[in-house]
Amino acid sequence: MEKKDIIQSFKDSLFTGLIALALFGPIVGLRTVSKGEGLFITPQWGVVFLLVGLCILGRFLININSARRTEFKIFSTLSSKFSSITEDKAKHFAITGILFAVVFPFLPFTDRYFMDVAIMILTYIMLGWGLNIVVGLAGLLDLGYVAFYAVGAYSYALIATTFGWSFWICLPLAGVFAAFFGILLGFPVLRLRGDYLAIVTLGFGEIIRIILINWYEVTNGPDGITGIPRPSFFGLPFKRSPDEGETSFHLFFNLEYSTMHRIIFLYYLILVLALITNYFTLKIRKLPVGRAWEALREDEIACKSLGVNPTNTKLTAFAIGAMFGGFAGSFFATRQAFISPESFTFIESAIIVAIVVLGGMGSQTGVVLASIFLIGITEMFRDLEQFRMIAFGGAMVLIMVFKPKGILANRKPTILMHGDKK
C-alpha cells in the first residue's frame, strides 16, 4: 500500500473519531448521578476516550483492509456460507428446519426459557412472512404493520372476553377484522409509492395505537385487557383442577400436570400458523394474483399496459398481509392472556420490516434466518440490559455491510419448466 493511502485512511479514521466523540461525548461522557435532592453530572471522559480510540482504530483497520481489497476472512466465509443456501439447497434446508422445529420441544436441553424464545421467534417469523407479502412480493413498504397485529390481538381479546367464544372461532374473525383494516389502509395509499407510502403507513400504525389508548370504553385504554381465555386443546383446557363437568388435558391423556403442556401446545400452534402462512405465500406466488404482485413491484406502468388492475392488486396484498398479521395478533393475545397498547409500538413494526429486509426481500427462508438472528441476538445479550439494542444495531450493520441485499437475495422463479404445473 502506498504512503498516500495510509495518510488518507488515517485522516478518514480521525474524522470517524470526531463523529464518535460528538456521539459518545454527551451520551456516555456525561453521567447523571442522583445525590440527595437532585441529579448531578459526573463526567467520565476516560470511557469516552477509550470508545473514540476504538472507533478510530476500527475504522483505520477497515480502511487498510478495503484498500487491499480483501475482507476480514471470518466474514467472507460466513457470507459465502449463507450464499451457498441457494435454490437447490433451499428445499433441503426447509425440510431440516421444519423437522428440527417439530422435535425441538422434546430435545433434552429444551427448557421453559428456550420454549419461550422459540415461540417468540416463531411469532416474528410468521409476522415476517405476512409482511413479506406486502413488502417482499408487492413491493409496498409498510412501516405500520404492527397495526394489524394489534387489530388481530384486540379483536381476539374483545370477542373472546365478551362472547366467550373459543379460540378457533375467534381466530378467523380476528383475521377478517385485520384484513378489513388492511383494505382501510389500502384505499388512501393506492397512489403512493416508496417514501410517501412508508410515511402514511407509519402514521397508520400510530393512529391505531393512539385509538387503543384513548378509546377507553372499548379497549380499556392503557390498562389493557386482562383475563383473555387461554387456548384449549380442542376443548380440553390446560388447568390443574378443571371445573365441574370438564376434563382437562392432563387428566384426559393421563399425564402428570405440568405447565409445559400449555407452552408446548402454544409452540405447535404458532408453528402451524406460521407454516400455513408460508404455504399460502408459496402457493399464491404461482397464481395470477401473486404474479401480479411481483410485477407491480417491478414496474407499475408496464402492469397497467398489460391489463393488471393495480387497485385490486394492491388491496389484495394489503388485505392478505394484514390477515396474517391479525392471526399472529390473536395468537399473541391468547398466549399473553393480557394485552395493552404498550405491546404495539413502532419498534415492533421496525423489527418486522428489518426481518424482511435483512432476510432478503421476498425470500421466505431469509425471513427465518433473519428472525433467528435478530431475535436470538437480542435474547442472547439480555444480560446486557439496555445495551442489547447496541448488539441488535450491530447485527443489522454487519448484515448490511456484508450482505447488502439481504441474507438470501435470490428470487426463486415460480415456473421451472414449460408445462410443469406445480
Next chain:
Amino acid sequence: MLKISNVETFYGKIQALRGVDLDVNDGEIVSLIGSNGAGKSTLLMTISGVNKARKGNIVFNGENIENKAPHKIVDMGICQVPEGRRIFSRLTVEENLRLGAHANEKGKHFENDIKEVYDLFPVLSDRKTQRGGTLSGGEQQMLAIGRALMSKPKVLLLDEPSLGIAPKLVNQIFISIKNINKEKNVTIFLVEQNAKKALELADRAYVLVNGKVTIKGPGQELLKNKDIQAAYLEGGAKN
C-alpha cells in the same frame, strides 16, 4: 376500428397533445413518426388509458374508451408495448409472458397462446427460465411484444420497438411485426423515430409535430415526400 378525434392531453399545465385526429382501420399497419417530444408516446399512453385525455374522443369499435381504466381497455382488445420495453427484470421469461395473459390466464387457450409466442420468437423458448433482466435489448423487445400478444389484442400499440437495439435485430423485429399483422390478423399502430423503417412497413402513416398531426398518407407516398425526407429520413443534421 380505432378513431381518435381532437384529443388533447396535458402533463399538469404543459400541453402535450393539441387536438390529434387519427384513425386506424381493421387489419392495417399504421405508423406514427415524429421527433423527440412531439407527443408520440403520450398519444399511445392516452389511447391505453394510462394518461387521460382532457378533451376529445377515442372510439374503439363504436365504444368511447377515453375515460376507461387501463385494464378495461386491455380487456377490450387494445394492448400496448411500452417504450423502453419495461420487462419485469427479476421475473423469468415465462413469468413475464404469463403476466401478459393476466386478463385471461384461466382461459383454455392459454398454453396454446404461449406456444404461439415461442413459435414467433424461438429465442424466448430457449430462455424461458432466465430472468427478464438478463436478456439482450432485442430479446427483451421480443419478450415485450410476446407479452402483449398474450392478452390476445385486436390492436397492438407499439412504442419505439427499435429503441436501443442492434440494427440486425431491428430488421428481425420489424419482420415479426409484419407477421403478427398478416398471420395473426392483429391491427398494428406503430410509433417510431426510425422513420424509414416505420414508413416502409406501414399501410398508412401520420407525422406528429408539436402535438398535432401535420402530414398523413400511405406509407410509400410519405417516403417520397420532400419535407419528410428532409426532416426525418436524411437526418436532422443536414438541415
